[in-house]
Amino acid sequence: MPSTYTTTIKPAYVRLLSIYLGAEAVREHQMQAGQRLTAVVEGKPEISAQGTLSTGHCLSGMAKLYAALSLKDRDTLTFKVSEDGGTVVMVPGASQVVPDVAALSSGATVFERRKLKHLHIEPFRPENLYNWEPENETDIYLALGVLQENTQFEYCCATSKALLDELGAEYDDKPDAILIDRITGQYLLAEMKKYSSAFKQNHKREDVDVLICWIDDETDRSVVPERIVPLSNVARDALASRLKEGAD
Numbered sequence: 140m141p142s143t144y145t146t147t148i149k150p151a152y153v154r155l156l157s158i159y160l161g162a163e164a165v166r167e168h169q170m171q172a173g174q175r176l177t178a179v180v181e182g183k184p185e186i187s188a189q190g191t192l193s194t195g196h197c198l199s200g201m202a203k204l205y206a207a208l209s210l211k212d213r214d215t216l217t218f219k220v221s222e223d224g225g226t227v228v229m230v231p232g233a234s235q236v237v238p239d240v241a242a243l244s245s246g247a248t249v250f251e252r253r254k255l256k257h258l259h260i261e262p263f264r265p266e267n268l269y270n271w272e273p274e275n276e277t278d279i280y281l282a283l284g285v286l287q288e289n290t291q292f293e294y295c296c297a298t299s300k301a302l303l304d305e306l307g308a309e310y311d312d313k314p315d316a317i318l319i320d321r322i323t324g325q326y327l328l329a330e331m332k333k334y335s336s337a338f339k340q341n342h343k344r345e346d347v348d349v350l351i352c353w354i355d356d357e358t359d360r361s362v363v364p365e366r367i368v369p370l371s372n373v374a375r376d377a378l379a380s381r382l383k384e385g386a387d
Contacts, residue, residue: 143218148211160197160227172193175190181231186237188200276332283331289376298316315331328347338350
């Protein structure tokens, strides 16, 4: 029989929609920070959620289970872990009524109201790199947010006309963001593009310090900043590193 553990829900966990698994469960099942885990409700396997284990032994991404189990501050939750350490089984209390999946819906979405086509749209994370491609510059911001710890640069903020005016910077086409160089501590002006070849369409090399892109396909290096970060390469390296850590 799998070991049974208990955890108490605290306000910070509610805000972060996370569940604290505790050092004992993590150690006994040799789970690692960064590992993707599946959480299910015992007796209701259709109610499941995937999350990532943090260094503090918290499992993120548990919004669905919070809704299904009506979890709130000071609740005590019992759980078991599969033998392979990949699945966490939440055990409802004796008086707890777990709803059907349909009951968790918050109502008709725009997709449903407008009868949009049913397509699988892959979410971004380093683990599913080979199935994900950015659609536009917004996705580049997201990818940088996930991967910035693996780069030399830290995201500071988006630019605005008001901020650039305050800095005394004049631009016909303003850069997208301000980054901080982790080595020098300097502020840097950055542009986000899906392809580096798109940079020259509305920006000049001398106006931008760093180009953050998904694919670096520009062959003429004289028209792009000296510093270019192709995030697809960073994501591949991050994935390879995580797989290697899991094998060690």
